[in-house]
Amino acid sequence: MKHDPYERLRREALQVLRPPQKLALSEWVEGHVYLPSSIAAHPGRLRLWPHQREIADSIGNPAVERVTATATAAATSGAGVKMGNLFGIASCDAAIGEPLVLVTEGVFEMPKVSTDDFTVGAAVCWRSSDGAVTTTASGNTGESRACRRG
Structure with missing residues (x-):
């Protein structure tokens, strides 16, 4: 068999393209997040407690439809709530510091931007400034689908 001088180069180039x-x-947080000594009592690689691992792993898990968190701002039942990268609909009223259950899957009736015209299946986003749903993605949260015209 003839030696290909480019085989090693080809193999290394393909390795870079591997997802x-x-x-x-x-696991990603614990492997990539480092706390600087200027803000942390224990600087270095972030280590999560078991309950924090469960919370982190539930974010983005399609099987999780409800997430309970501590309210960082007052929440009203039925309103959209954004906490970091997590968005959901408050299932109850909650004051700051109280437990808040966010529903992350389902169909909800929410106010919309009056100038937007929705069609069934249109991409819609939540606007935090007034809690309205809009077709404008830029600067707004998430993406969902309209279930009825509006």
Whole structure:
């Protein structure tokens, strides 16, 4: 068999194009997030407690439809709530510091931007400034689908 001088180069180039390993969010956080000594009592690689791992791993898990978190702002039942990268609909009223259950899957009736015209299946986003649903993606949260015309 003839030696191909470009084989090693080809193999290394293809290795770069290989998609990254699939990791649970908690594994990624613990492998990539470092705390600087200027803000942390224990600087270095972030280590999550078991309950924090469960929370991190539930974010983005399509099987999780409800997430309970501590309210970082007052929430009203039925209103959209954004907490970091998590968005859901408050299932109850909650004051700051109280438990808040966010529903992350389902069909909800929400106010819309009056100038937007929705068609069934249209991409819609949530606007945090007034809690309305809009077809404008830029600067707004998430993407969902309209279930009825409006």
